[in-house]
Amino acid sequence: MTILAPSLKATPLAIPYRWWALIALALAQFLVVLDASIVNIALPAIGSELRLGTHMLGWVITAYVLPFGGLLLLGGRLSDRFGHRRLFIAGVAGFSIASAAAGLAMSGEWLLTARALQGISAALLAPAALALLTKLFIDPQDRAKALGIWGAVAGIGSAAGVLLGGILTSSLGWSSVFYVNVPVGALIIATVPFLISKDSPSERAGLNMSGAAAVTAGITALVAALSGTERVGWTSPQTLTLAGLAFLLLSSFILLERRAANPLLPLTLFRNRSVTGGNLAMFLIGGATTALFFALSVYMQQVLRYDAMKAGLTQLPMAGALVAIAGAVPAVVKAYGTRRSLAASLLLLAAGLIWLSFAPSDAAFAIHLLGPSILIGVGLGGAFVSGTETAVHGVADDEAGLASGLVNTSQQIGGAIGMAVLTAISSARTNGLLEQAVAEPQALTSGFTAVFLGAAAFAILGAIVILAVVPGPQMRRI
Template sequence: MSVVGLTTPTVSPSRQRLVLLVLLTAGFTLAVDFSILNVALPTIGQDVGLPLAHLQWIATAFALCAAGFTLLFGRVADLFGRKRLFLIGMAVLGIASLAGGLATTPTILIAARIAQGLATAAVTPAALSLLTTSFPEGPLRERALSLNGALMAAGFTTGAILGGLLTDILSWRWAFFINIPVAAMVLLLGPHTLVEGRPKDRLRLDVWGALTATGGLLALVYGLTRVGETSWTDAHALIALAAAVVLLVSFLLVERRVQDALVPLPVLRRPSVRWGNVAGLLAFATETSLVFLLTLYLQKVLGYSPLTTGLSFAVLGIGTVLGGLVASKVLSRIGSRKTIVTGFVLQAAATVPLVLLGTSSSWMVLLLITTFVGGVANLIAIVGFMVTATSNLPNEEQGLATGLTTMSQQVGITMGIPVMSAIATAAMHGADGPDQVINGVTTAIWVNAGLCVLGAVLTGLLLRPAKGGE
């Protein structure tokens, strides 16, 4: 890869506040989109004529594009302009949301979700790289990333609650329409607020790297999603996962030979990038899959409705917001490596007591307390991962770095649920009574806690501290 400088004008404190407003608003909205439709899927299927067997494609179409294209768009942001890609992505999000809200056929609805996923893949790494280049490395950036993590976590939880409320009170269509005024506000303020950093030399996009990386990620996400819907023996899932391995290995071979690589291999050799992203993948995989397991418990064992289940996770949402807010203080005191380790250890300690859950609703007290603590711990680990994986890199590689962190997030979210689902299903031995569900859920919770411990061990042993810090 040729060395390319990136000119990024200095951002004044007053403009930094506006930058935060624009970027955090966009990030929160995209996080809401991940979960806002989940509780409304049966109603949506009835209204647009989508059979029950194909309902999952409303979520899968979004997840495939959001995860599959994020690495490509992260690098495109570096090469052709982060501000430009961010604004284009928000415009696509607004148009897609309007189309989805007005959809009367499955084809239009799925197309709208695909467009929303592509918008997410473009906006998320572009927004993160705009944020990291608008704030100098150190306490200011750490506080900005902490706020970003807090609002994104709040968005996931808010989406589940808001989706149920909108569907019950108004219509599921408002789950789409709600994005339109947000996109309009961002498009109004963004051009005058965000600062574009432009490369001094124009590079060529690594086409073969883009094709193999995007194809590999699409195959990986599809295979994992298929596993979650069927089983690990499903032929389509196994073919997709095998194709993912072939394409991703081909991607690494391509990157060794091209001059302007999509992902320069020296960047991946940095411990902060490599092990930081491993930690991020585990952080997202464990917490999102735990929510899935507890959803099974709340609905299959305690008999809660989807809306009540969503409201039960409000305490978790509060915990994640608090975790995001205190993470910068933890980082400034103990450094990023110890922050990640501390987050994982606390998350494991909060997860283990959940194996005691029983068939009585009195166990909700334990669930609420432990998920609150686990939410705080998880966000501390996530903010530590974000700071670690984007630090000590030049501005011209921030889009790549944030593309990698976004990819770790998306793949972690996608990977955790089918893995934990398979473990829980195997422990249930084909039965779905309350006792069998509890047995399956608690078995998977043990594994979930073990992955938290693994994240702490790998980070503590393999993540080398940067110069001058932990």
Template sequence: MASRSAPDRALGRSWLVLALLSLLQFLIAVDVTVVNVALPSIGEEFGADATALAWVVNGYALVGGGLLLFGGRLADLLGRRRLFLAGAAIFGVASLAAGLAPTLETLIAARFGQGVGEALASPAAMSLIALLFTDPAERARALGVWGAISGSGLAVGVLLSGALTELLHWRWIFFVNVPLALVVVLVTPLLVRGDGPRAGGRLDLPGAALLTFGPVAVVYGILRAAHAPWTDPGVLVPLGAGVLSLALFVLVEARTREPLVPLGFFTDRTRAVANAATVLLSAALSTTFFLATLYLQNVLGLSPLRSGLAFLPFCAALLLAVTRVAGLIRVLGMKYTAITGLLCTAAGVGWLARLPVEGRLWVDVVPGMVAVAAGMAIGLIALQNAALHGVTEADAGVASGVQRSVDQLGGAFGLAVLVGAAAAVTAGTAGAADGPAALVAGYQTAFRYALIGVLVAALGMWLAARDDRRT
């Protein structure tokens, strides 16, 4: 009995650790979407327009996505528990700073801090799960729980944002993170064993700095272009600096002995196409969350609470689709499942591209959002699998890190480009007597561009699948 109970106790402890690690991942997932419904209230308090508000979303995604690979490397070199604790603490402190922010600039800086916390904690937590659950079946179950909690966090974030903004204040969407992050910091040392001896290695600090600065500078230039000509120094300088940083990143990775991303990783065609498609899909998804929320409140006049509740069909469709992806992959294969998700997203975005000024929630918004939700679940999960095509023990971690970074950075880039396009159209029609008409014209333009991007991604995946049949 004793010999059987010891492994059982160890497994039970592992699931307790998984629950603890998942709690922080849940908070991280919540904060991806929790700001969306609160954006109009934040904009009203700080007098900010859509392009300025985009930084509240993008600040988190850009820094988190840019530093994810670096965070994974730090976890390997400095210790996974140590990095998880540091990330949780930074996330909690940054959440408190966001809730107390006296200005929009301070809020954006705090969102940058939350991104740093995610970049340190999330890769460390994934590594801890892999080490805790060595049995393949148990590891699959654990990662399934991890993924389900992350997906539910995205849904809960939208609902929580509306309730807290309406019943309390938008600042509480950040304050609620603080006690939960504190629980994680205090309980982790009790449940997670200390880090053992670390392997030697070098940190690619120049690569990490360039990969973080480049996207931030490019997005800043794109958003500036919504209010100034493309030839304006305020647009050209950050765009040029960002592009130069990304080019230097490629050079640094080619010359560094221990790079964040070995350039040979992208020679696999399936991986390259899957990651490129992820950029375009994430751009459409981020834009849908952002602009649909503004449409519900600024055009249809819904309160924050009603706007959050309006996302209930989206959340239901998302969670239902997540449970069906594995079956679809078995029947259709990985690439055709990804194409199905992309086409479903395209149908939803196309529906939203026809948003009218005098719209109706259940006719003009909900059908498109439900299709986008299903496409998001099916498309992203299938593309994640495609992005791991042909990986080995040596590059599986790199493949996972690249896919997560591409997902977040693609959403940030897409949001900047498409919201900038919407703002430019709105500004060009601002002389119209009807203000909502100018807003809707901008939203329609952004959704049309997003639709083109998703269709291009579907075409790329179809070409890759067709080539596979020929070989």
């Protein structure tokens, strides 16, 4: 298959296997998204076998998130500079090897190192995969359909983590949540060279290493500061020091980029209001969804007393709604434009979250949770697809990897901030009620209600941002 630049017209004969290629790209994205959540269910078993305390178990998650979020911009730029297919295959290979190493871990240090290597590899493959998609599908209608599938897969990966983690851990042991990545990765590596031809590296793609070091260290410090707030508090020396360091590093990154001959992230990219608005929306979507899936999983297991398997199965209606609406989004966008579609999706997401906030401590799934879950799935499906398309709209071909990395970075950082802010509010609410001798189930439920309402506020703010920032006429059709 030949990858064509957006300025050329594609013909069916030129790219006959592009839909098969999309399956391979989407599978890789599925693994990246899945791995951020599937490990949660396995943490107790991991801690027991490797003798890890609560603090170290938290680092099993953080060791993956830190390099992933911190290196996404650099990964996107590297894929522009050295070729998207090449970096995609390298990222998948690294992710598969690191996953095997994690499954074989015999100590906490071994596992954390493997998780960090998974995060580094994910930062290479994720932006390269989305960049390949935008280059393969240059026809507006085909690209809309492809992004619909992409958004559905990303959403399913988020929702399926609890279900697959419970099944694998209970039946095959905790190592299986890592081993499952290996055969899928091998299949992707074996098929991609036959489905996607080599693309030409861009000599224009800058590799400003001082800027790369500054932004990577700055984002890492920011994520580390936010990830630790629930454990050490917002005003602890650790949080304040890391936050101050993040501010200094990110400020220096902006100064370096303004002066660099070949900037890592050309600030002129943000003159494109669709890119700016789309990334702000994805930042807020990440903040809402990361906290949502965490709170919903814990609410079902700690308050409603669902086991891991049942908690996972109850997320199937949400995943089903997400898949169904993602397939319909291209037609909606064609009729109403990306701007309106994204704003409406965010408002539907907010409505579902507000509805979910009314669930009591003795909720019945069919009565209190099914309806909100379906509405949330509809909102998420529309938001993922139209948000991604908005964030990469109008980007030059040699900056596709950069724009794709920026989308993923926005979502990851938004998730870290949303998780930190909303879980802190939830904990304060729950602890306050417990001190007033309120029963634990009711106190926990009230805390989770705060999370759901806070996530709804993120979604509403995202809709406002889109309507205020993204121009209407230029985004009428994709």
